[in-house]
Amino acid sequence: MKYYVGIDLGGTNTKIGxxxxxxxxxxxxxxxxxxxEGFSETIQRLSKILITQIEGTNVNFDNVVSVGVGVPGPVLNSRVVKFWANFPWKHGMDLALEFEKNLGKPVKVDNDVNVITLGEMWKGAAQGYKNVLGLAVGTGIGGGIIVDGKLVSGExxxxxxxxxxxxxxxxxxxxxxxxxxxEAYASATGIIREANSRLAINKQNLLYEMTKGRDLEAKDVFDAARKGDEFSIDIVDYExxxxxxGIGNLLSILDPEIVVVGGGVALAGDFLFDRVKEKLKDVAFPSILENLKIVTATLGNDAGILGAAYLGMM
Amino acid sequence: MKYYVGIDLGGTNTKIGxxxxxxxxxxxxxxxxxxxEGFSETIQRLSKILITQIEGTNVNFDNVVSVGVGVPGPVLNSRVVKFWANFPWKHGMDLALEFEKNLGKPVKVDNDVNVITLGEMWKGAAQGYKNVLGLAVGTGIGGGIIVDGKLVSGExxxxxxxxxxxxxxxxxxxxxxxxxxxEAYASATGIIREANSRLAINKQNLLYEMTKGRDLEAKDVFDAARKGDEFSIDIVDYExxxxxxGIGNLLSILDPEIVVVGGGVALAGDFLFDRVKEKLKDVAFPSILENLKIVTATLGNDAGILGAAYLGMM
Incomplete structure (x- = not known):
């Protein structure tokens, strides 16, 4: 049996699998x-943790074929991080080379949302599809585009x-x-901005009662809407x-088989997505919407690891 | 030497090469x-014209390897025209099969703007590039997307x-x-709509003088603007x-190496494109615009034939 390492390098936590x-x-x-602690130091430490972890299993490190890494930021040639989001590291570093020096295995790197989308294609909600649009709707909105089984990483x-x-x-x-x-409109942050802006002039609603005295989260809007709060239902409709x-525009350009939506906002589920599908009829052609699947990501935290492992395998 | 047929099937004229x-x-x-005259009849007649034309050359028909066809409309699996724009033919016809019956050669079909973009990549303005965004800005706006040398034809x-x-x-x-x-804004039709809408309330300008008593064309706006007509310059800025x-959105999604713009509006050249490049700074990230080429298509009428021939070759 062959084995593959997947690393999801995050600003706060890193997942290794x-x-x-x-x-x-x-x-x-x-x-x-x-x-x-620094670029080289961090990669060295993470590599050591990985090797120690593998030693604790029945898997021989020799049977590990390759390593894939997802990072927040744009990546060139599956190796170089053009600039780091949330890292105090120099731009344009060859992250693949740094891991290769420590691990002695071939390494491929790509953007984290691209990698998550690969994971969902390999083992998650988009299994069996080759033309996939992945969206991560959370603090911002990230996307991963797969055409014919391959990532569109861009120039x-x-x-x-x-x-x-x-x-x-x-x-x-x-x-x-x-x-x-x-993302200024449709991310979790966008929902919060819109809700706060509306709450500034209307406090006769459940959402206000629920969130009085604390910071509002996007989830509060969905919770209040589910309880029938018209004020919050309006915000869900806006969302x-x-x-x-945005999805309609992406469909018109890419015409994928399936759209996989992850991130915090996706947790709202069909309560949100049934509305999205209805609104899509106004902004995308019927022929593009025919048999189109819009589904929630299923791998959660494992998507980054599975996708990165698959990236290394490709 | 091997030979390839390219056919650009249009609503009015068909180009064969x-x-x-x-x-x-x-x-x-x-x-x-x-x-x-009907689907089968037309394809049969065009096929006969093609064969007769080839007989008039030194090329032996046996040395013709394949045939490519560009059509206005969406195409499935490089064969079936999902629906015809400007043809009184049944939707969902296998156009490749129909040509194959008449020509005895393998045939591939794709959307006309996709095919033109292939042509520009093979022999025109995008030669040497593999990640190309092709735009045809005329009566409407069509696009062709090439990633890693291959068309994104969509599901x-x-x-x-x-x-x-x-x-x-x-x-x-x-x-x-x-x-x-x-395309309601930025096509030639969009320019004409905007110009007519403005002319309805302002006739103190060169554009009005130039086009009085006849239908206005998009070209008139550029001609008047070049002559210094502030009213028309404003419309060019709008365009x-x-x-x-739109281009900025496409760049954010696809991050191509080069954008090739054809169609009537592209004839305005740098007078328009210098302004577009300036406006792009407000709607696309600096990193995406780095070294990006935005160029005018160079193959003109031959793009459809060369692109179709190349499609058959792929």
Whole structure:
């Protein structure tokens, strides 16, 4: 049996896992990334943890074929991180080389949402499909595009940076500094902004009662809406409309077989997605929506590890 | 030497050409499509014209390897036309099979703008590139997406249907029946609509003088703007902003190496594209715009033939 390592390198925590060629997980472990200690130091420490973990299993390190890594940020040539989101590390570092020096195995790197999408294609909600649009709707909106089984990573590693498509000319200010970005409206952050903006002038609603005296979360809006709060249902409709606007654009361009949605907002489930599907009829052609599947990601935290392992395998 | 046939099947005219393996054109001919006579009859007649034309050359028909066809409409599995734009033919016909019956050669079919983009990649403005976004900006806006040298045709043959991405929520009505489509703003038709709408309340300008008593064309706006007409320059700025909005979204999603723009509006050249590049800075990330090439298509009418020949070759 052959084995593959998957690493999901995050700003706070890093997930490390070992997977067999069939996608069975041998182990996963979560460690603090502690990127402040420096690039080489961190990669060396993570590599040592990985090797120690593998020694604790029945798997011989010689049978580990390759290593895949997902990182938050654009990646060039499956190796070089063009710039780091949330890491105090130098831009343009060859992360694959650094792991290769420590592990002596071939390493491939890609953007974390791209990698998650690969994972969902290999072992999750998009199993059996080859043309997949993956979306991670949380603090921001990330995307992963798979065409014919392969990632569209882009010339500058920015393929699938769908959170920053503009859905409204000169629209809401986004964290990126530009205006009208999709994620300024449809991410969890977008929901919170919209809810707070509406709450500023309307306090006669359940959402206000529920969140009085604390910070509002996107989940509160869905919870209140499920309880019948019209004020919150309106915000869910707003969210569905904005999600549909971006998804519709992606469908018109890519015409995928399946859309897999992960991230915190996806936890709202059909309560949200039934509305999104309804709104999609106004912004995408019927022929594109024919038999289209829009599903929730199923692998959760394992998606990054499985996807990274699969990336190394490709 | 091996030879390849390229056919650009249009609503009014059909272009037929023979190309050698290096992309040298042996002949091209333009015939009336006359689709009213029926699907089988038309394909049979076009096939006979092709064979007769080849007999008039030094090329032996046995040395013709394959045939490629571009059609206006979505194409499934490189064979079946899901529905015809501008043809009175039944939807879902296997056009490849019909040509194969008449020609005895393997045939591949794809959407016409996809095929043009292939042509520009093989022998035109995108030669040497493998990640190409092709745009045809004329009456509408069509797109062709090439990733890693291969077309993204989509699950329903609608890959690259970029004219109908929404750039404004509930925006201008589009010919497709939906609202806010990119082509409702940035196509030649969009320019004409905008110009006429502005002319209705402002006749103190050169554009009005130039077009009084006749229908306005998009070209008039560029001509008047070049002569310094501020009213028309404003419309060119509007066009540049709307073009940039859609192109920016496509760049964020696909991150291509090169964008090739053809169609009537592209004839405006740098006068328009310098403005588009400036506006792009507001709607696409600097990292995506780094070294990005935005160029005018160079093959003109031959793009469809060369692209179709190349499609058959793939």
């Amino acid at each position: 070992l997977v067999d060629e069939k996608g069975n997980i041998i182990f996963t472990t979560i460690v603090k990334t502690d990127s402040m 500058h590693g920015a393929g699938g940076e769908v959170g920053h498509i503009k859905i409204e000319p000169n629209g809401k200010l986004c964290g990126c500094g530009q205006k009208g970005c999709w 569905a409309e904005k999600l549909a606007l | 023979l190309v050698d393996e290096k992309g040298n054109i042996i002949f091209t001919t333009i015939v009336k499509t006359d689709s009213m 329903h043959g609608a890959g690259g249907e970029v004219g109908h991405i929404k750039i404004e929520p509930n925006g201008k009505l589009c010919g497709c029946g939906q609202k806010g489509c990119w 540049a902003e709307k073009l940039a909005l």
